[in-house]
Each structure stands twice: as structure tokens, then as C-alpha cells.
Amino acid sequence: MTGVRKAVAAALLCAAAVAGAATPEQETLDRVARMRAMPAAAVDQDAQQQRRDLDAAWRWFGNNKTAALPVLRRELAAELKKAKPNQLVLLDVGYFLRAQGEPSDRALATQALLAIDADGIVPKTQSQQLFRFVHASAPDKDVRLFPLIDKVFLRGHVTVFVPQHGYTVDETSVCIYLYGQYGELAERHLRGLLRDPAVANRALEVLMWVGSPDSVPAVAALLTTPDADTFARAVTFMLRAGGPQGREALLAFDARGLTGKAREFYLQTRQQLASMNFDTLAQQLADAPPSEKAPPPRRLDEAATRQVLATLSATYGSYEGIQPMELALSALPRQQLIDELLRIRQRSLLRISGEALTDIDTTNTLINTLRFRPN
Known part of the structure; x- marks a missing residue:
């Protein structure tokens, strides 16, 4: 009987453990509740610890996405109905749905982003995560985000550390990455801000890259x-x-x-x-000064040019193995070439690294050079 009693006791303990274990859905709710309960970070050290806690929740959501996503959708939708929605929930749940949810989640994520208070706790303590959220949303070209971008980034002093590259995005480059994805919409918007002395210099710096x-x-x-x-x-x-x-x-x-x-x-x-003419500017695109023994640059026909452009697009604007001067001299009509390069520039802005900015600078130099080309 002793053996039977032990077996029964073990079975009861196992059943109790199973009964007490939270389901993934309940764990998701608990983590969102803990997110809501986080106090406002008073100092930078508190904000860093808060970010670590929020990142841990992100990892858990990502590892349990099938169970977590429906709960996160419901919780974020409910949060948005509140008179004063929790800003950290808007930020992290909204960004998670944008980054790891379904395409149908983007509208809800955008609502969350639009509900973030530009003067509130998120820009003050979680500006880097806010940058990532806005950067991920910028390809939609939703101009309703301009007031938030203007207030937090153009008028602010946000830098972003990219640990995988050991690289810090400076204040102006942060704005380039955000406004640049809007193309002409951002250019018109920034032009309208040039009359404001408080932001004219920063707006000009961004226009140098996206204008x-x-x-x-x-x-x-x-x-x-x-x-x-x-x-x-x-x-x-x-x-x-x-x-x-x-x-x-x-x-x-x-x-x-x-x-x-x-x-x-x-x-x-x-x-x-x-000396600002096409021939001089095109020569500056060469990797090295020409020599008498060097073969002349190829003049790519339209098919070869489109192949090079396809490679540039596939690599998000990387010029590794590509000679910009050959594109400048190619047979593709000037305006078609400029239009393709503008699209490639927007894809390049999805890469956040020093190398990406170097490539974008090359694209911009190429575009400006082509504007001097006769046809």
C-alpha cells in the first residue's frame, strides 16, 4: 500500500502543478499587466532597467507568438479606448504587432503610435524604442506621424545605439532615416519648416539627404x-x-x-x-583618378543598367561591386534612372548602419550628377 500511496501522492502533485501553471494566454496577460504597472522611470538607470524588463517581455511574446498575438491585439485595442492609455503598452505592444504581427495588425499598431504623447514619458525615457517603432512604420508614408516626428526627433536630441554594428545614429541621421522614407511628402513638409529658426538648420541638414x-x-x-x-x-x-x-x-x-x-x-x-557640369561630376564618382592605361568606363545599355539597378535594390542599396560612374554614363534615360535610384534610396533607409549612410550618400551624389546630364 505504501507504494500505491506514493504513486497517488505523486499524481496529485503533478495535477496540482499542471493546474497551477499559467497558460501562454494567461502569461501574456500577466506580462501586459506588469507592463501597465511599471512606474515612470525617474532617471536614466531606471529607464535602462525598464527597457531590459520590456525586452524580456518581447522575447517571451516572440517565443510564444501563436498564443500571444490574439491576446496582444485585444489588449491593445482595449487600451486605445481608454481616456489615458498606458504609454508603455502603446509603445511596446504596438511595436511588437508592427514588427512581428500580421500585415492586418499594422492599422492597429499605427493607431497605437499615433496615440503616443509626444510630450509624455515615452519620448523622455524610451526614445530609442520609439525611433524603431516610427522607423518600422515610416514605409507606410502616413503623414499623421509628422507631428510626432517633428516634436520628438527634429526638435529633440535623440541618438540611437545599434549594438549589432557598434554604431550610434546621430541626431540628424535619426531624422534622415525617418523622413527619408516619405520621399517627396517629407521634402514638402520640411520646406514648410524652413521659416522656423528653431528647426531651420536641422531641416536643411535633412533636406541635403532627401531633398x-x-x-x-x-x-x-x-x-x-x-x-x-x-x-x-x-x-x-x-x-x-x-x-x-x-x-x-x-x-x-x-x-x-x-x-x-x-x-x-x-x-x-x-x-x-x-566646374559643376556632368562630365566633372561623373568623373568624381570614379573610385580613383583615371590613368592612360585604365580602360574607359563601360557605357551600360538599358538591359545591363536595369540588371545593376535590380542588384542594388536586392541589396538595399549596397554598392559593393558596382561602379556608380557606369550608372551615370548608362544608356537608360536620365529621368527613369533618377526615379529608380530614388526608390533604391528609400530601400537603403531600411538599413540602419554607417555603411548604409555611405551608400545613401553615393546614391544622392549619383542622383545630383544625373540632374546635370543632358538626357
Whole structure:
């Protein structure tokens, strides 16, 4: 009988353990509840610990996605109906649904992102996670996010550490990664902010990367600014992204009123204007100065050009093994080539690394060079 009693006792203990074990659905609810209960982080050290706790919840959700996703959808939808939704739930559950949910979850995730208070606790303590959420959502080009991006990132001082690359995205590059995916929508939006002295310099820095000759008139209006830093950024935009229109605006500019650093900067750049033509700019795209023994660059036909562009797109804009100068000289019509490169630039912005920015800079240089090409 002793053996029977032991077997029965063991069975009862096992049943009790099973009965007491939380189901994945209940565990998901418990983790969301703990998320709601987190106090506002008072100092950076608290915020870092909070992030570690939130990341642990993320890992659990990811490892139990089938059970977790339906619960997370219900919990986030319920949170959004509250007068004051919990900001950490909006951030982390919303971003999880965006990053690891189904395509149908994107609308709910966007609602969560739009409900985040730009003046609240999330931008103050979880700005890097907020950047990731916005960056993942930017390809949708939802302009309703512009007020949040403007307030937190354009007017703020957010940097983002990328541990897998040992790389920190600086304040301006953070904005480039976000606005850049919006293309022309962002360019028009940023042009409208150039009249605001508080953000004009940062807006110009971003426009250098995402702008076009369409912004030349708005930027030209800043050439009369008394602020030497703003003036230098306006001139740099003309040279980097303004195409022939930018060159003509600088040539037409009356510099007699310039003094100090602004005058020195203008005189230095004025010397570049005479040599701003397609042949000179295309040569600058070469990896090394040409030599008499070096074969001339290939002039790719349309089929070969499209193949190179397809490779660029597939690699998210990596120029490894690709000669930008050959694209500049290719047979593909200029505007078609520019349009393809603009699409590739937006794909490149999905890569967050120093190498990606180098490739994007190459794409931008190539686009600006092509604007000088006759056809």
C-alpha cells in the first residue's frame, strides 16, 4: 500500500502543478499587466532597467507568438479606448504587432503610435524604442506621424545605439532615416519648416539627404540670413541636392552683403560652381583618378543598367561591386534612372548602419550628377 500511496501522492502533485501553471494566454496577460504597472522611470538607470524588463517581455511574446498575438491585439485595442492609455503598452505592444504581427495588425499598431504623447514619458525615457517603432512604420508614408516626428526627433536630441554594428545614429541621421522614407511628402513638409529658426538648420541638414531641386526656391530665401551656420547649410544644400537649379541660384546670388564666416564660405564654394557640369561630376564618382592605361568606363545599355539597378535594390542599396560612374554614363534615360535610384534610396533607409549612410550618400551624389546630364 505504501507504494500505491506514493504513486497517488505523486499524481496529485503533478495535477496540482499542471493546474497551477499559467497558460501562454494567461502569461501574456500577466506580462501586459506588469507592463501597465511599471512606474515612470525617474532617471536614466531606471529607464535602462525598464527597457531590459520590456525586452524580456518581447522575447517571451516572440517565443510564444501563436498564443500571444490574439491576446496582444485585444489588449491593445482595449487600451486605445481608454481616456489615458498606458504609454508603455502603446509603445511596446504596438511595436511588437508592427514588427512581428500580421500585415492586418499594422492599422492597429499605427493607431497605437499615433496615440503616443509626444510630450509624455515615452519620448523622455524610451526614445530609442520609439525611433524603431516610427522607423518600422515610416514605409507606410502616413503623414499623421509628422507631428510626432517633428516634436520628438527634429526638435529633440535623440541618438540611437545599434549594438549589432557598434554604431550610434546621430541626431540628424535619426531624422534622415525617418523622413527619408516619405520621399517627396517629407521634402514638402520640411520646406514648410524652413521659416522656423528653431528647426531651420536641422531641416536643411535633412533636406541635403532627401531633398531635390524642387526645394531650391525655399532654400534660396535663406541665403540672406544673418546666421552664418544657416547660410552654410543652405549653400551646401544647393551643391549637394539642388542640381543645375541650385548652381544657378548660387551664381545669381548677390554676395556683396556677406561678411565674416558666411563670406569666406561662399567664396570657397563659388570656385566650385564653374566646374559643376556632368562630365566633372561623373568623373568624381570614379573610385580613383583615371590613368592612360585604365580602360574607359563601360557605357551600360538599358538591359545591363536595369540588371545593376535590380542588384542594388536586392541589396538595399549596397554598392559593393558596382561602379556608380557606369550608372551615370548608362544608356537608360536620365529621368527613369533618377526615379529608380530614388526608390533604391528609400530601400537603403531600411538599413540602419554607417555603411548604409555611405551608400545613401553615393546614391544622392549619383542622383545630383544625373540632374546635370543632358538626357
